[in-house]
Amino acid sequence: MTEPILPRIRPEIAALAPYRQGKQAGPDAFKLSSNENPFEPLPSVLEALAHTTPINRYPDATATRLRERLAARYGVDLDQVHVASGSVAILYQLVQAAASVGDEVVYAWRSFEAYPGLPLVAGATGVPIPLSADARHDLDAMADAVTDRTRAVLLCTPNNPTGPIITADEFTAFVARVPADVLIILDEAYAEFVTAEDAVDGLGARVFEDHPNVVVLRTFSKAYGLAGLRVGYAIGHAKVLDAARATGIPLSVTAAAETAAIASLDAEGELLDRVAVIVERRTALVTALRAQGWEVPDSQANFVWLPTGDRTDEIAAAFLAADIVVRPFSGDGIRISVGEEPSIDRVLHVASTVR
Numbered sequence: 001m002t003e004p005i006l007p008r009i010r011p012e013i014a015a016l017a018p019y020r021q022g023k024q025a026g027p028d029a030f031k032l033s034s035n036e037n038p039f040e041p042l043p044s045v046l047e048a049l050a051h052t053t054p055i056n057r058y059p060d061a062t063a064t065r066l067r068e069r070l071a072a073r074y075g076v077d078l079d080q081v082h083v084a085s086g087s088v089a090i091l092y093q094l095v096q097a098a099a100s101v102g103d104e105v106v107y108a109w110r111s112f113e114a115y116p117g118l119p120l121v122a123g124a125t126g127v128p129i130p131l132s133a134d135a136r137h138d139l140d141a142m143a144d145a146v147t148d149r150t151r152a153v154l155l156c157t158p159n160n161p162t163g164p165i166i167t168a169d170e171f172t173a174f175v176a177r178v179p180a181d182v183l184i185i186l187d188e189a190y191a192e193f194v195t196a197e198d199a200v201d202g203l204g205a206r207v208f209e210d211h212p213n214v215v216v217l218r219t220f221s222k223a224y225g226l227a228g229l230r231v232g233y234a235i236g237h238a239k240v241l242d243a244a245r246a247t248g249i250p251l252s253v254t255a256a257a258e259t260a261a262i263a264s265l266d267a268e269g270e271l272l273d274r275v276a277v278i279v280e281r282r283t284a285l286v287t288a289l290r291a292q293g294w295e296v297p298d299s300q301a302n303f304v305w306l307p308t309g310d311r312t313d314e315i316a317a318a319f320l321a322a323d324i325v326v327r328p329f330s331g332d333g334i335r336i337s338v339g340e341e342p343s344i345d346r347v348l349h350v351a352s353t354v355r
């Protein structure tokens with residue numbers, strides 16, 4: 001049989017692998033592959049969800065109630081807040097808005113797995129800049145890589161999957177080196193887990209005020225435990241966010257997601273107590289892994305990085321055999337989310353046996 005003629009697909013898209021999700025875990029396994037929150041949803045959030053607006057109606061396209069809450073919280077205007085179905089959606093919207101054919105997008109690598117696809121989908125060229133030896137952003141090299149074709153720079157702090165932060169001083173120096181007409185996206189998906197006092201805090205420091213080219217991204221997926229509902233937000237200059245609103249798929253934030261996000265802000269104290277527990281477990285995990293001889297970078301997020309190099313696949317298989325699903329990056333390392341309490345000892349046991 002002859003092959004049917006199929007519609008032409010852009011070659012760079014045909015060659016692009018779809019987003020790779022961590023393996024699904026069996027009922028007895030710990031799923032530590034997607035940096036999810038291990039706690040059950042709060043009863044108050046579930047209760048609010050049960051009263052979501054009738055689902056035969058479309059949601060509010062701009063999630064006004066949630067934006068009002070966030071605007072009040074951060075002391076910004078309503079149009080300085082943008083909400084989308086996950087912060088990954090906002091990454092796509094902003095890069096689409098800023099970069100096109102012939103343009104460049106600079107990002108650190110290794111970093112969040114979605115980054116390489118962002119310029120590609122926009123028709124632009126990605127410029128990955130290797131992390132430094134201590135698994136941090138090499139901001140000097142990133143600033144050196146900015147050319148007159150650069151339209152956007154992606155900064156991830158704490159860096160997924162390695163864990164270290166960008167400091168406030170490093171960020172200030174970097175912004176000073178980048179032309180003011182280049183978009184800088186400060187991806188702070190894990191901000192609530194940061195305890196280092198010298199870390200950049202894009203919202204606390206209101207960096208977007210002095211620098212309208214900086215947009216700060218946050219999410220309800222991690223610290224707030226709403227990964228399954230898909231809701232994230234950006235704070236920045238209204239005109240820059242208008243561009244994200246223009247490229248976004250209309251009506252993609254569901255009423256359920258907006259309701260749950262608002263209920264989570266109402267229950268923030270309880271949720272941040274859980275974050276503190278995860279941070280304690282992170283400290284215990286990093287300390288014990290280092291005691292076993294692993295060179296674990298300083299993690300300020302809800303995951304840790306094991307630099308397993310050539311042994312990555314074999315070691316990931318050993319974790320899986322012990323019913324722990326981790327996220328291996330072949331030839332490089334393994335990212336392990338900080339999960340349920342009993343998962344910590346199990347992770348440490350496997351880590352010691354493969355060491």
Ligand code: PMP
Binds near residue numbers: 089160221232
């Ligand atoms: N940025 C970073 C650095 C991430 O690790 C993730 C999730 N893995 C996201 C953005 C996207 O999160 P979400 O779309 O769930 O808000």
